[in-house]
Amino acid sequence: MNVIKCNIRELMAEHRIDDITELMAKSGLSRNSINKLYRETNIETTKLETLFKLCDTFNCKLSDLIEYVPEENQ
Numbered sequence: 254m255n256v257i258k259c260n261i262r263e264l265m266a267e268h269r270i271d272d273i274t275e276l277m278a279k280s281g282l283s284r285n286s287i288n289k290l291y292r293e294t295n296i297e298t299t300k301l302e303t304l305f306k307l308c309d310t311f312n313c314k315l316s317d318l319i320e321y322v323p324e325e326n327q
Contacts (some may be wrong), residue, residue: 256322259290264311264318280310282285 273287280287286303289295296319304314307318 258317258320258322259293259296260320261287261290264307264313268311276310281308282306291304 255310264279265271265276270279273284273291276282276287277284282303285301290303290307304315309316309317
Protein backbone atom coordinates (compact mmCIF):
# COMPACT_ATOMS: atom_id res chain seq x y z
CA MET A 254 0.00 0.00 0.00
CA ASN A 255 1.35 3.44 -0.93
CA VAL A 256 1.63 5.92 1.92
CA ILE A 257 2.22 9.58 2.58
CA LYS A 258 4.91 10.10 5.24
CA CYS A 259 4.96 13.25 7.35
CA ASN A 260 8.31 14.54 8.62
CA ILE A 261 6.85 16.84 11.26
CA ARG A 262 8.77 15.14 14.12
CA GLU A 263 12.08 15.59 12.33
CA LEU A 264 11.31 19.24 11.53
CA MET A 265 10.30 19.92 15.12
CA ALA A 266 13.59 18.47 16.35
CA GLU A 267 15.58 20.39 13.75
CA HIS A 268 13.90 23.66 14.80
CA ARG A 269 14.15 22.83 18.51
CA ILE A 270 10.40 22.82 19.01
CA ASP A 271 9.92 20.64 22.07
CA ASP A 272 6.25 19.75 21.90
CA ILE A 273 2.96 20.14 20.11
CA THR A 274 1.90 23.00 22.38
CA GLU A 275 4.91 25.03 21.28
CA LEU A 276 4.21 24.22 17.63
CA MET A 277 0.59 25.31 18.12
CA ALA A 278 1.78 28.69 19.41
CA LYS A 279 4.26 29.18 16.57
CA SER A 280 1.97 28.05 13.75
CA GLY A 281 -1.47 29.12 14.96
CA LEU A 282 -2.79 25.63 14.21
CA SER A 283 -5.05 23.53 16.42
CA ARG A 284 -3.80 20.57 18.44
CA ASN A 285 -6.03 18.27 16.38
CA SER A 286 -4.51 19.42 13.06
CA ILE A 287 -0.97 18.94 14.34
CA ASN A 288 -1.72 15.62 16.07
CA LYS A 289 -3.12 14.15 12.86
CA LEU A 290 0.19 14.82 11.10
CA TYR A 291 2.37 14.01 14.12
CA ARG A 292 0.74 10.58 14.50
CA GLU A 293 0.47 10.13 10.71
CA THR A 294 -3.21 9.27 10.91
CA ASN A 295 -5.69 10.34 8.27
CA ILE A 296 -3.12 12.59 6.56
CA GLU A 297 -5.03 12.51 3.29
CA THR A 298 -7.77 14.71 4.80
CA THR A 299 -5.33 17.43 5.89
CA LYS A 300 -6.12 20.82 4.41
CA LEU A 301 -3.55 22.48 2.19
CA GLU A 302 -3.81 25.59 4.36
CA THR A 303 -2.54 23.53 7.32
CA LEU A 304 0.42 22.26 5.32
CA PHE A 305 1.22 25.78 4.09
CA LYS A 306 1.18 27.15 7.66
CA LEU A 307 3.59 24.43 8.75
CA CYS A 308 5.86 25.13 5.78
CA ASP A 309 5.88 28.81 6.78
CA THR A 310 6.59 27.90 10.42
CA PHE A 311 9.47 25.59 9.51
CA ASN A 312 10.59 27.72 6.55
CA CYS A 313 10.59 24.62 4.37
CA LYS A 314 9.15 23.26 1.13
CA LEU A 315 6.08 21.04 1.07
CA SER A 316 8.31 18.18 -0.06
CA ASP A 317 10.34 18.61 3.15
CA LEU A 318 7.19 18.21 5.23
CA ILE A 319 5.46 15.34 3.46
CA GLU A 320 6.64 12.69 1.06
CA TYR A 321 5.11 9.95 -1.03
CA VAL A 322 6.45 6.47 -0.29
CA PRO A 323 5.63 3.93 -3.02
CA GLU A 324 4.63 0.45 -1.95
CA GLU A 325 7.88 -1.18 -3.07
CA ASN A 326 9.95 1.14 -0.81
CA GLN A 327 8.24 0.21 2.43
